[in-house]
Amino acid sequence: MRVRSGVAVALVAVLVGVSGCRSDAPEAQQGGGDVKFDVGVTKEPCPEAVDKAKGCIYLGSISDLTEGPFKALGVPITESQKKFWKRVNAAGGIGSFEVDVTKYVKDNKYNPQIHNEVYAEIKPDVLGLAQTLGSPTTAAILADLKSTGVIGVPASWTSAWAFEDVILESGTNYCFESMNSVDFGAETLKAKSVAALHFPGDYGDDAAAGTKLAAEVNGMTFTDIPTAPGQENQGAAIQKLIAAKPDLVILTTGPTEAATIVGGAAQNGFKGQFIGTSPTWNPALLKSPAAPALTALYRQSGPWAPYGAETAGHKALAESLDQAMFKAAPNDGYTAGWVWSYPMKAALQKAVDAKDLTRAGLLAAVKSLETVDYEGMLPEAAGKFSGEPNERVFRQSIISKVNPAAPTGVSVEKDFFTGKTAEAHQFAKPCYQ
Amino acid sequence: MNEFVATVVRGLGSGSIYALLALGFVIIYKSMRVISFAQPAFMMAGATLVSHLVLSMNFFLAVLVALLLTALLGAGVERLALRPMIGRPVFVIAIITLGVDIVIRTVVNSFIGLDIRQMGDPWGLEQVGVLGANIDQRHLATLITTLIVVAALFAFYRWSRTGLAMRAASSDQEVALAQGVSVGRVFSLSWALAAMLAGLAGVFLSTGIGLEQNLWLTALKALPVIILGGLDSLGGAVVAGLSIGVVEALVGSYGGDLHPVFGGDFFLVVPYLLMLLVLLVKPYGLFGTREVERI
Numbered sequence: 001m002r003v004r005s006g007v008a009v010a011l012v013a014v015l016v017g018v019s020g021c022r023s024d025a026p027e028a029q030q031g032g033g034d035v036k037f038d039v040g041v042t043k044e045p046c047p048e049a050v051d052k053a054k055g056c057i058y059l060g061s062i063s064d065l066t067e068g069p070f071k072a073l074g075v076p077i078t079e080s081q082k083k084f085w086k087r088v089n090a091a092g093g094i095g096s097f098e099v100d101v102t103k104y105v106k107d108n109k110y111n112p113q114i115h116n117e118v119y120a121e122i123k124p125d126v127l128g129l130a131q132t133l134g135s136p137t138t139a140a141i142l143a144d145l146k147s148t149g150v151i152g153v154p155a156s157w158t159s160a161w162a163f164e165d166v167i168l169e170s171g172t173n174y175c176f177e178s179m180n181s182v183d184f185g186a187e188t189l190k191a192k193s194v195a196a197l198h199f200p201g202d203y204g205d206d207a208a209a210g211t212k213l214a215a216e217v218n219g220m221t222f223t224d225i226p227t228a229p230g231q232e233n234q235g236a237a238i239q240k241l242i243a244a245k246p247d248l249v250i251l252t253t254g255p256t257e258a259a260t261i262v263g264g265a266a267q268n269g270f271k272g273q274f275i276g277t278s279p280t281w282n283p284a285l286l287k288s289p290a291a292p293a294l295t296a297l298y299r300q301s302g303p304w305a306p307y308g309a310e311t312a313g314h315k316a317l318a319e320s321l322d323q324a325m326f327k328a329a330p331n332d333g334y335t336a337g338w339v340w341s342y343p344m345k346a347a348l349q350k351a352v353d354a355k356d357l358t359r360a361g362l363l364a365a366v367k368s369l370e371t372v373d374y375e376g377m378l379p380e381a382a383g384k385f386s387g388e389p390n391e392r393v394f395r396q397s398i399i400s401k402v403n404p405a406a407p408t409g410v411s412v413e414k415d416f417f418t419g420k421t422a423e424a425h426q427f428a429k430p431c432y433q
Numbered sequence: 434m435n436e437f438v439a440t441v442v443r444g445l446g447s448g449s450i451y452a453l454l455a456l457g458f459v460i461i462y463k464s465m466r467v468i469s470f471a472q473p474a475f476m477m478a479g480a481t482l483v484s485h486l487v488l489s490m491n492f493f494l495a496v497l498v499a500l501l502l503t504a505l506l507g508a509g510v511e512r513l514a515l516r517p518m519i520g521r522p523v524f525v526i527a528i529i530t531l532g533v534d535i536v537i538r539t540v541v542n543s544f545i546g547l548d549i550r551q552m553g554d555p556w557g558l559e560q561v562g563v564l565g566a567n568i569d570q571r572h573l574a575t576l577i578t579t580l581i582v583v584a585a586l587f588a589f590y591r592w593s594r595t596g597l598a599m600r601a602a603s604s605d606q607e608v609a610l611a612q613g614v615s616v617g618r619v620f621s622l623s624w625a626l627a628a629m630l631a632g633l634a635g636v637f638l639s640t641g642i643g644l645e646q647n648l649w650l651t652a653l654k655a656l657p658v659i660i661l662g663g664l665d666s667l668g669g670a671v672v673a674g675l676s677i678g679v680v681e682a683l684v685g686s687y688g689g690d691l692h693p694v695f696g697g698d699f700f701l702v703v704p705y706l707l708m709l710l711v712l713l714v715k716p717y718g719l720f721g722t723r724e725v726e727r728i
Binding site: 066069072226236256259289290293331 | 443447450547548551558569641643647701
């Protein structure tokens with residue numbers, strides 16, 4: 001009996017030892033065109049391959065798809081990315097490979113723990129993440145992304161991403177966007193005072209930090225009004241806003257909260273102007289009782305122009321989407337999903353050109369990107385991923401105004417610009433830290 | 434002063450919604466001794482029905498039809514999912530209500546969609562002057578409707594034969610059965626009433642900007658309300674609901690003036706702090722029945 005136990009223990013020890021020695025990464029293989037690859041790339045074609053002779057690059061997507069607070073964005077982002085890569089594949093793919101973003105799509109319910117779990121599930125099968133939605137959720141997997149060199153495209157705009165090599169962000173962040181909005185308010189709207197009305201966390205706090213910095217530069221009075229999610233929770237924020245009477249309010253909330261605040265403040269005679277970051281807007285608000293107030297008082301800042309703009313990228317997006325589906329629930333999540341995909345395409349192309357499509361090869365390709373062709377949706381300079389954050393951070397943003405006739409209810413008022421605050425800001429750390 | 438009045442009325446408006454939700458919890462608890470976690474689902478179902486019905490009928494008629502349908506849904510859930518479980522541990526039944534909540538909300542969410550649905554209510558964001566303060570009409574409408582519904586509910590319990598039967602079943606099911614009370618019917622009626630009240634809460638919660646999927650989270654605020662008021666006290670649910678609504682609003686507006694710690698979103702934890710404080714002094718809540726236990 002004792003001998004059997006000894007043998008069993010020895011066997012378990014050997015198994016543990018062997019599994020401990022095993023590397024997670026499979027051995028590198030050679031594909032078409034002598035490209036070296038390992039995880040998440042196969043010689044076999046993609047499930048819905050256009051050209052069956054090509055190999056497949058699998059990218060995962062972790063988004064808010066069913067019951068989280070940002071599903072109204074997550075669903076169109078994911079759909080738009082599927083269309084983006086379908087177009088890439090139809091146009092010949094990436095070298096001797098096509099890209100699949102449909103097989104490993106997971107729902108994070110905007111919960112960091114779930115995000116981590118589903119990431120662990122798909123990690124052995126994907127080269128990188130075509131989408132990792134949310135700041136706190138992405139933060140939950142960031143350590144692993146860094147240790148394994150997995151590139152992730154974030155569906156969020158916090159200023160912390162500029163300090164992470166494995167994060168492939170696009171457009172400016174909430175901090176610089178808010179700086180530009182305040183500069184715009186000071187110059188164009190002649191605002192003398194500004195309030196940051198925001199959710200807590202790296203979304204709202206990042207924008208509030210940018211607002212405060214720009215208020216100081218412009219010599220404006222600054223009021224900080226944090227608020228909690230939920231339209232029924234905005235009463236106190238509205239009261240504080242009315243009491244402070246700022247000329248300009250930088251909003252970083254969700255859409256229903258934004259409408260409640262703008263509508264409620266206007267009902268109380270508030271005359272200040274609002275500029276909300278892109279997640280504060282939903283065109284469906286134009287059917288709400290807050291529509292007149294939004295039309296009169298609200299502008300939207302954004303890292304790029306909304307759906308329907310006249311760039312080649314915007315046109316390609318519109319041509320790729322099922323228009324009936326878009327019109328049923330028009331949303332700039334489609335635009336965001338499309339824009340976010342360009343740097344991943346550029347990085348994959350660069351890695352294939354360098355004949356190294358391993359995770360390490362893709363990371364090296366990302367770090368060497370100097371420009372990205374966004375087909376006009378963003379300037380090519382927005383695709384600089386080499387160098388220090390202060391050198392490479394993209395500082396330009398756009399201001400849009402409410403336009404009920406526009407596809408997503410907003411149209412560009414001021415095209416890409418960098419305000420004086422953003423221009424001069426030394427970006428040495430995330431703004432909210 | 435004007436701001437203070439506006440804050441209190443806003444708190445009473447929110448508190449009315451908590452009270453309506455809490456009443457549903459209490460009604461079911463009184464009849465079955467079970468806490469039903471399906472109330473958020475009924476709340477969303479009622480609001481969603483109204484948002485669809487208003488496309489083809491008057492808002493008030495839509496509310497009436499929606500509440501009747503929600504009541505039927507509540508009774509149906511009790512008959513199909515809960516009645517077969519009678520005699521099982523209450524913990525098991527409570528877990529089943531959690532499942533019911535998830536199933537109904539998943540179905541309801543598909544009817545809400547990703548966007549914000551409009552309720553077509555006559556109040557919108559309009560305001561009215563009360564004691565020199567600007568008050569949201571919807572808050573006032575919520576408060577007045579809640580008071581009328583609560584009065585009707587209390588009258589029903591106090592003076593109607595069915596209400597008497599419900600009180601009897603709540604007091605002792607076996608004795609009630611012996612007296613000819615259909616306890617099963619009492620269960621069904623309790624669930625129908627609870628669902629209807631939750632649906633009404635959902636309707637008022639969605640007035641203003643509109644209905645979206647995440648509104649169900651508000652229903653969870655009814656939990657500290659029922660603990661504070663007492664699990665088996667209808668009056669306690671109303672008093673606690675209104676109190677929590679007002680305290681929450683006051684802390685939200687003035688908490689930061691007292692100390693920065695009480696500013697920001699501190700008001701969100703106020704219901705739970707109040708609940709904990711009261712539990713320390715009165716473990717059965719402010720108006721709950723003290724249980725006699727054999728030692």
